[in-house]
Amino acid sequence: MEHRPLGNSDLRITPIGFGAWAIGGEWRFGWGPQDDGDSARAIAHAIELGVNWIDTAPAYGLGHSEEVVGTVLASLPRDRRPYVFTKCSLVWDEQERVVTHSLQPSSIRREVEQSLRRLGVEAIDLYQIHWPRWHTIQAGVDPGRYEDAWRTLEELRRAGKVRWIGVSNFSAEELAVAHAIAPVTSVQPPYSLIRRDVEQTVLPWCEAHGVGAIVYSPMQSGLLSGRMTRERVAALPEGDWRRNNPNYQEPLLTRNLAIAAALADVAARYGRSAGEAAIAWTLRHPAVTGAIVGARTAAQVDGIIGAGTFRLSEADVAEVEARSQEARARPRRRERQDVPGLQWTPGS
Numbered sequence: 001m002e003h004r005p006l007g008n009s010d011l012r013i014t015p016i017g018f019g020a021w022a023i024g025g026e027w028r029f030g031w032g033p034q035d036d037g038d039s040a041r042a043i044a045h046a047i048e049l050g051v052n053w054i055d056t057a058p059a060y061g062l063g064h065s066e067e068v069v070g071t072v073l074a075s076l077p078r079d080r081r082p083y084v085f086t087k088c089s090l091v092w093d094e095q096e097r098v099v100t101h102s103l104q105p106s107s108i109r110r111e112v113e114q115s116l117r118r119l120g121v122e123a124i125d126l127y128q129i130h131w132p133r134w135h136t137i138q139a140g141v142d143p144g145r146y147e148d149a150w151r152t153l154e155e156l157r158r159a160g161k162v163r164w165i166g167v168s169n170f171s172a173e174e175l176a177v178a179h180a181i182a183p184v185t186s187v188q189p190p191y192s193l194i195r196r197d198v199e200q201t202v203l204p205w206c207e208a209h210g211v212g213a214i215v216y217s218p219m220q221s222g223l224l225s226g227r228m229t230r231e232r233v234a235a236l237p238e239g240d241w242r243r244n245n246p247n248y249q250e251p252l253l254t255r256n257l258a259i260a261a262a263l264a265d266v267a268a269r270y271g272r273s274a275g276e277a278a279i280a281w282t283l284r285h286p287a288v289t290g291a292i293v294g295a296r297t298a299a300q301v302d303g304i305i306g307a308g309t310f311r312l313s314e315a316d317v318a319e320v321e322a323r324s325q326e327a328r329a330r331p332r333r334r335e336r337q338d339v340p341g342l343q344w345t346p347g348s
Contacts, residue, residue, distance in 0.1 A: 001050045001308040004289050007185040007212030009164040015283050016308045017053040018046045019294035023068050024061020032237030036068055038297045043072045045298040049305050053083040055292045059090035066118035074120050086115050087130035101134030103144035105152040112161050127162035131169050154182035172205040186212035191282050192220040193324055203287040212289040215282050223256045224278035255327045262323035266316050279307035
């Protein structure tokens with residue numbers, strides 16, 4: 001795979017990185033039960049195949065994802081270790097295990113030390129503010145301002161705790177404010193054929209300012225993998241957050257499966273999977289440096305690794321986008337919902 005420069009940093013990353021959200025295991029926004037051995041083998045296999053960065057966060061499994069990543073890093077020679085990207089701002093109470101939000105400088109300084117310990121590294125390659133705001137905060141506690149949090153990240157960079165600093169889920173306006181305080185290396189927005197709003201604001205801003213974009217959910221959390229069916233949606237484990245996501249419910253599910261079918265048709269011409277085509281579609285955008293792709297097993301890594309070198313032609317892109325528009329324009333089917341509705345989607 002090629003290596004691309006990430007924003008203003010000295011990091012040169014592969015077009016796809018290993019996403020470690022699901023390997024956090026069971027928590028409120030988890031993906032259901034997960035075997036740590038499977039997780040470790042998936043990460044190791046991705047590294048063997050050339051992936052040179054891992055994206056994780058303390059909130060994924062309330063520290064567990066970082067611990068699993070740290071175990072794998074400890075097993076590797078230093079010259080084979082991938083870059084490690086992690087985040088701050090989502091915190092939890094060890095007793096209540098409820099995720100809340102804090103941008104307070106003192107909280108972020110505690111978080112970075114905990115992440116360094118769990119990951120077993122001397123410095124974090126890319127440290128990111130996970131969210132500029134969150135839907136819950138601790139009662140009676142001021143969550144703080146992202147501007148102050150960003151100044152704290154710059155202080156951590158100067159102190160050598162982290163090498164480069166970035167943000168996640170920031171708007172173009174918030175990026176501009178942060179960039180005026182200290183240079184932003186990268187932003188992590190959601191981006192897929194289903195969710196394209198960042199094409200109008202965030203991605204053009206990144207192009208104009210030389211900021212890297214590492215996009216998450218390019219397969220829309222599995223919907224565009226080509227392996228998702230109505231039956232599989234209905235059988236998702238109770239602990240899988242997707243059961244409560246509107247994209248996995250009608251009327252959106254029919255539309256989304258039609259978009260996945262369009263990707264599968266184009267991918268089949270090249271002997272590729274729909275998921276690889278979905279990832280390649282995000283990588284075709286000139287502002288996108290890389291895509292975060294989750295995997296829970298080594299076999300799943302094999303199913304997506306080809307996206308690192310797969311390129312869609314202009315005709316391919318035109319076809320899947322036309323069929324996507326057609327799917328959006330169809331009357332939406334209103335069927336019985338098989339899963340309860342929670343009208344909020346967790347991000348990266």
